Amino acid sequence: MRLLSQSVEFDLNLLRKYDRPVPRYTSYPPATELTEEFREIDLKTAIAVSNYKKTPLSLYCHIPFCESACYFCGCNTVITQRKEVAEPYLDYIQRDIKQMAELIDRDREVNQLHWGGGTPNYLSPKQVETLWKTINNNFTFAPEAEISIEVNPRYLDKHYIFFLRDLGFKRISFGIQDFNPTVQAAVNRIQPEAMLFEAMGWIREAGFESVNVDLIYGLPYQNLETFTDTIRKTIKLDPDRIAVFNFAYIPWVKGVQKRIAKEALPPASEKLSILQMTIEELTGNGYVFIGMDHFAKPNDELAIAQQKGDLHRNFQGYTTKPESDLVGFGMTSISMLHDVYVQNHKRLKGYYQAIDEGRLPIERGVTLSRDDIIRRTIIMELMCQFQLSKYDIEEKYHLSFDLDFEEYFIKERYNLRLLEADGLIHLSHDRIQVTPSGRLLIRNIASAFDKYLGTQQSERFSKAV
Structure with missing residues (x-):
């Protein structure tokens, strides 16, 4: 349609x-309906059915580690500067991949792979390559598969960017949130403007097919004037896709948000003005409003797919790929089959224990x-x-x-x-x-x-x- x-x-x-x-x-x-009463046999049955149907695959790898906490973050993360913690995790996520791959027919093609976090570039190039090889050795990728990764620009250099592209990543995304230094300091995410433009330059030079950036409105000390400046600098940065998220202030759910002073948040009227300006500026400068909080250039696959009626949506957001089974690896990742959703353990201890016991590391799920x-x-x-x-x-x-x-x-x-x-x-x-x-x-x-x-x-x- x-x-x-x-x-x-x-x-x-x-x-x-x-x-x-x-x-x-x-x-x-929604994921709120997943329960701990879910049985592992129900997931295995759903996989067997999808094997029979030869449903394509979409894979997700969760790298939970971050060197410091961003106060706006709602993701499931592990905050530590002790890089050695990634070594055992790398071992367990590879075991996770292998035991799931044993259940999935090898002739089912992967049309999408995404690495998220956390901070995937928390891993060293050697660790990235090890995980990459494990995935490719256990699954069959379609030639046109979309392969993407999230990165934190504060921990990048030109060599790392070119390494990711040479390895096979085609799309890349990074968070800006806001260009304003006062806002950045308030959310503990300081990344100078020059750093962001330099990172984008490396990405373009490396030849990535598409670049996505994230912004957030509703953060402390934002106002219409400062966020207008952020939007215009983002347009100058010239990404292919832009996500502009509404900040969800839920300190009773995400404890790290308690470090944000509620009185510093912009009032509702200011947020609405910011939203209106954002839509007008982006659509006035050639971006297509895809929906909710996503914008894309007219020649981007998202915009083309929506115009044709081929746009889809899953736990990773909007996607251009046909309906696929989403299979997640790593702690807290979510798998989404036709009539079964499951989520892996949210804590490393439970995730590691399940794998050591030879079980799929799922903590909760639901049968539709x-x-x-x-x-x-x-x-x-x-x-x-x-x-x-x-x-x-x-x-x-x-x-x-x-x-x-x-x-x-x-x-x-x-x-x-x-x-x-x-x-x-x-x-x-x-x-x-x-x-x-x-x-x-x-x-x-x-x-x-x-x-x-x-x-x-x-x-x-x-x-x-």
Whole structure:
């Protein structure tokens, strides 16, 4: 289903009305629904089914280590400057890879590999190469596979960048967050402007196919003027993709955020002004608004895939690759098969112990119901394409579930009509169409089909804007 319009309208009153915590819908059900009652045999069964279907693979490697804590961070990390801690982890993640590979048919191609963290470039070149070889020796990669890595520009040099490219990484991403020195100091992420531009120069010289940078709005001491400067410097940096995340201040969940003074955070009105400026500046300078907090150049694969109706979404965010089984390695990583999601142990001790005992290192998981799968399809279609054909849903699931869309979702009609009354969507006999005003609130629109939302702990989710 081709995207009809990529325009976005900024309605201040609607944004204020709908600015409440909702899932980011990198999955449905969200990760909050994973439980420790999950059985390992259910994952093995799901893998056997996907082997039969020959579903392509997307692999993720989690490198949790960081030399210092960034106060805004919501990731699962291990903060230490003792580089020797990476040695045992490297051993265990290789064992993790090998035991999972034994369950997966070798003829299933990998079309995507991503290394995240933490800080993947915490590893030495020798350690990176060792892990790289283990993955390649145990899986079969498609020639056009997308291979990407996150890096911290504070711990880079030109040699390391060229090493990554020569090894086979094609895409690279790094966090800027904010160019302003005062903001950087407040979140313990000091990286001078010259450093960021130098790193980008090395990346371009090395010939990476695509570069993504991350920004965050809502950080301490930010205001419209300073973040406008950050946006304009980012445009000058000329990345292919830009993610502009809303800072989720949840110190009761992420203890490191207690080091941020709440009174230093910009008020809600200032954040909305920053968001409006960001959208106007980026779209006015040639970037396409993909959705939520992502922007890309018109010739980038994300923008092209969305225009064609081929954009997908998983735990790693938006992706151009076809529906694949996501298999995660390392502590806290998440695997996502057709009807099973699992997450590995969040602490090194539990992760190591499971592998030593010959078990898959999963701590919790969930098996999706038929209803979950239908709702996931709808939510992801809305999140990626900003429209939905009811007929397509009926056709896709009719043989299995005898689905009549209007009857099946009769309880959702009320909330959908409220969204239509506020101008966020247009409803017709066959279609749900998100309006330009609704694109910024796509998470709220998708949540109309979320049967878990009332039972979830909303304080664990970031606000919509």
